[in-house]
Amino acid sequence: xxxxxxxxxxxxxxxxxxxxxxxxxxxxxxxxxxxxxxxxxxxxxxxxxxxxxxxxxxxxxxxxxxxxxxxxxxxxxxxxxxxxxxxxxxxxxxxxxxxxxxxxxxxxxxxxxxxxxxxxxxxxxxxxxxxxxxxxxxxxxxxxxxxxxxxxxxxxxxxxxxxxxxxxxxxxxxxxxxxxxxxxxxxxxxxxxxxxxxxxxxxxxxxxxxxxxxxxxxxxxxxxxxxxxxxxxxxxxxxxxxxxxxxxxxxxxxxxxxxxxxxxxxxxxxxxxxxxxxxxxxxxxxxxxxxxxxxxxxxxxxxxxxxxxxxxxxxxxxxxxxxxxxxxxxxxxxxxxxxxxxxxxxxxxxx
Amino acid sequence: xxxxxxxxxxxxxxxxxxxxxxxxxxxxxxxxxxxxxxxxxxxxxxxxxxxxxxxxxxxxxxxxxxxxxxxxxxxxxxxxxxxxxxxxxxxxxxxxxxxxxxxxxxxxxxxxxxxxxxxxxxxxxxxxxxxxxxxxxxxxxxxxxxxxxxxxxxxxxxxxxxxxxxxxxxxxxxxxxxxxxxxxxxxxxxxxxxxxxxxxxxxxxxxxxxxxxxxxxxxxxxxxxxxxxxxxxxxxxxxxxxxxxxxxxxxxxxxxxxxxxxxxxxxxxxxxxxxxxxxxxxxxxxxxxxxxxxxxxxxxxxxxxxxxxxxxxxxxxxxxxxxxxxxxxxxxxxxxxxxxxxxxxxxxxxx
Numbered sequence: 001x002x003x004x005x006x007x008x009x010x011x012x013x014x015x016x017x018x019x020x021x022x023x024x025x026x027x028x029x030x031x032x033x034x035x036x037x038x039x040x041x042x043x044x045x046x047x048x049x050x051x052x053x054x055x056x057x058x059x060x061x062x063x064x065x066x067x068x069x070x071x072x073x074x075x076x077x078x079x080x081x082x083x084x085x086x087x088x089x090x091x092x093x094x095x096x097x098x099x100x101x102x103x104x105x106x107x108x109x110x111x112x113x114x115x116x117x118x119x120x121x122x123x124x125x126x127x128x129x130x131x132x133x134x135x136x137x138x139x140x141x142x143x144x145x146x147x148x149x150x151x152x153x154x155x156x157x158x159x160x161x162x163x164x165x166x167x168x169x170x171x172x173x174x175x176x177x178x179x180x181x182x183x184x185x186x187x188x189x190x191x192x193x194x195x196x197x198x199x200x201x202x203x204x205x206x207x208x209x210x211x212x213x214x215x216x217x218x219x220x221x222x223x224x225x226x227x228x229x230x231x232x233x234x235x236x237x238x239x240x241x242x243x244x245x246x247x248x249x250x251x252x253x254x255x256x257x258x259x260x261x262x263x264x265x266x267x268x269x270x271x272x273x274x275x276x277x278x279x280x281x282x283x284x285x286x287x288x289x290x291x292x293x294x295x296x297x298x299x300x301x302x303x304x305x306x307x308x309x310x311x312x313x314x315x316x317x318x319x320x321x322x323x324x325x326x327x328x329x330x331x332x333x334x335x336x337x338x339x340x341x342x343x344x345x346x347x348x349x350x351x
Numbered sequence: 352x353x354x355x356x357x358x359x360x361x362x363x364x365x366x367x368x369x370x371x372x373x374x375x376x377x378x379x380x381x382x383x384x385x386x387x388x389x390x391x392x393x394x395x396x397x398x399x400x401x402x403x404x405x406x407x408x409x410x411x412x413x414x415x416x417x418x419x420x421x422x423x424x425x426x427x428x429x430x431x432x433x434x435x436x437x438x439x440x441x442x443x444x445x446x447x448x449x450x451x452x453x454x455x456x457x458x459x460x461x462x463x464x465x466x467x468x469x470x471x472x473x474x475x476x477x478x479x480x481x482x483x484x485x486x487x488x489x490x491x492x493x494x495x496x497x498x499x500x501x502x503x504x505x506x507x508x509x510x511x512x513x514x515x516x517x518x519x520x521x522x523x524x525x526x527x528x529x530x531x532x533x534x535x536x537x538x539x540x541x542x543x544x545x546x547x548x549x550x551x552x553x554x555x556x557x558x559x560x561x562x563x564x565x566x567x568x569x570x571x572x573x574x575x576x577x578x579x580x581x582x583x584x585x586x587x588x589x590x591x592x593x594x595x596x597x598x599x600x601x602x603x604x605x606x607x608x609x610x611x612x613x614x615x616x617x618x619x620x621x622x623x624x625x626x627x628x629x630x631x632x633x634x635x636x637x638x639x640x641x642x643x644x645x646x647x648x649x650x651x652x653x654x655x656x657x658x659x660x661x662x663x664x665x666x667x668x669x670x671x672x673x674x675x676x677x678x679x680x681x682x683x684x685x686x687x688x689x690x691x692x693x694x695x696x697x698x699x700x701x702x
Contacts, residue, residue, distance in 0.1 A: 002438075004357070004454070006355070006357065006454075006700045006701075006702060008700075008701045008702050010701075038396075040394045040396060040407075041392070041394055043391045043392055043394065043407075043409055045389075045391060045411060045418070047411070047446065052449070054418065054444075054449065056391075056394075056407065056409060056420060058394055058407060060396060060398070067396070067405065069407060069420075069422070071420070071442065071444070073444060073449030074449070075447075075448055075449045078448055078449070081448065083448055083450070086449075087353075087444075087448075087449040087450060087451060089442070089451050089702070091422065091440070091442060091454075093405075093422070093424060093438075095398065096426075097426055097429055097432065097434055097438075098403070098405065098424030098425070098426045098429070098437075098438040099434070099438060100438060100440050103355070103357075103442075103454050103702065104702075105702050347700050347701075349357045349359075349698050349700060350357075350359045350361075350698075351357060351359050351440070351454065351455075351456050
């Protein structure tokens with residue numbers, strides 16, 4: 001018998017802060033690049049095509065001394081039953097002993113680790129002096145992307161938000177963003193500390209909903225896409241020199257957010273080469289022959305570790321294609337468990 | 352947010368009874384044979400060869416409206432740390448909605464569902480008038496096998512126990528067996544009921560430790576093997592006509608409990624053909640060319656469903672090779688969850 005920590009979304013929201021999540025996700029990308037963290041084969045099952053499926057993603061983080069899995073289920077008709085469409089759960093074990101450490105709701109963890117991923121792309125590939133961030137998609141994930149990128153970058157002055165389906169959603173988000181960022185992300189830091197003041201300042205910038213995507217793209221240094229799109233929303237000819245893209249939305253065959261021709265002379269990085277080629281933003285450009293798999297410069301961990309260079313100059317177009325890997329969820333879950341223990345949060349149950 | 356039931360070994364022991372477990376395992380074997388229950392690909396990782404590994408077995412039981420997984424970790428050096436070598440956990444979800452239903456310690460569940468498996472082999476393949484049961488191996492699993500087989504069969508009069516490594520262990524088990532069966536298995540039924548009396552009577556028989564395996568084999572109608580053996584312990588020439596074998600121990604490449612020549616003219620059944628051929632008792636006879644994969648008559652579910660016959664006469668040698676499938680763990684976990692809810696046991700936690 002052992003005690004396992006059960007953490008629901010409320011407890012996880014209370015303990016996780018974005019800066020720490022960015023740090024651990026960076027570390028795990030490096031571990032992956034050195035081979036000390038490994039992703040195991042995914043189990044996928046479609047209960048009913050287009051209506052319900054689930055996957056089990058699992059892996060091992062040797063340096064962090066954990067292994068485990070994330071099981072995500074999608075039931076498209078749950079709305080009719082008043083239930084969420086997605087359920088995610090992570091289960092984490094101690095890799096020295098096999099002792100189960102924690103069972104966690106994965107929704108907020110997924111939000112945080114995905115926000116961190118997009119921001120890490122910008123941190124290592126965008127121009128340091130980037131001032132203009134364009135967020136494509138005003139859904140659930142957008143605030144995580146914006147919070148993380150503001151924390152990871154030092155010179156952002158304007159965040160523009162575009163939503164292809166619903167301009168009002170972009171407008172509502174932009175008008176409430178200052179308040180929401182303060183409530184959801186700044187509140188995690190102690191008032192009066194240097195870190196608090198730094199992040200507070202980063203959040204006190206301009207937020208603007210935009211309806212003209214072409215114009216907005218032309219003004220942007222960093223563009224993050226987080227939509228379920230299946231056709232490109234951004235055309236190559238709109239993109240100015242030196243732009244960085246973090247493509248977050250594509251995680252299934254057939255998904256695409258940006259013009260495949262942008263890849264032609266861009267420097268392309270991914271989180272996991274195999275997964276990106278199969279289901280990421282690079283899938284379509286490779287299938288259409290715009291680039292080849294070998295044109296992917298590296299996995300991002302190689303850049304963070306300093307083994308591979310990011311952009312070479314201020315004119316390069318850089319693309320970070322992140323599909324999301326279980327290692328991010330596991331390390332973020334471990335962080336939440338450790339912090340919850342320190343703060344006396346969560347429920348420890350005899351298992 | 353949803354509530355998940357967490358059940359530790361103590362709660363599970365309290366709610367599960369062997370008769371119900373036999374029933375649900377039989378049902379799930381039938382579901383597997385009709386294709387309504389499916390096993391998903393296994394994830395396996397060896398942390399250090401021969402020292403530590405883990406596997407994730409998962410699957411979907413459509414009729415029972417659940418899916419989920421069992422993760423089993425083995426850390427061979429845990430003994431030095433005062434920890435169990437094995438940790439098992441099952442995680443069960445509702446297949447109509449994806450809602451997580453339960454997180455369970457898998458140790459007792461594994462004991463029960465494995466006992467049920469061996470007994471189901473005997474129930475459907477042994478002679479109905481079988482009186483003599485020989486248990487090979489006096490380890491942790493033996494009492495589950497004996498309890499389940501006594502419950503599943505109606506005419507057992509003697510149970511003999513043989514342990515190749517430690518006769519004293521067999522002796523200790525045989526002398527305490529009556530008491531242990533009453534405490535651990537009979538106690539689950541209500542005193543004074545017909546079922547209680549029936550099972551009490553089945554447990555009031557002779558238990559005998561034996562040191563001469565050859566002689567014991569020659570006297571036996573049903574032989575259950577549950578050892579980690581890597582070489583055959585039972586030779587073909589010792590086996591009398593009409594004997595049934597339930598081979599439970601072999602679940603890894605290279606394991607073998609009975610002479611491969613026994614398979615030559617036996618009627619052979621398995622729980623899962625693919626898994627049995629790779630890691631079960633049939634692995635060696637097939638590799639040595641004694642039988643071919645096609646000689647396996649059927650998966651046991653086909654026999655239970657009545658689509659395939661078991662033994663044809665009182666002289667057939669029958670073999671049931673069970674390697675253990677996740678579906679057994681999942682259905683037994685679901686049973687434990689349902690019973691725990693009825694009895695107000697277990698801990699329901701917000702997830």
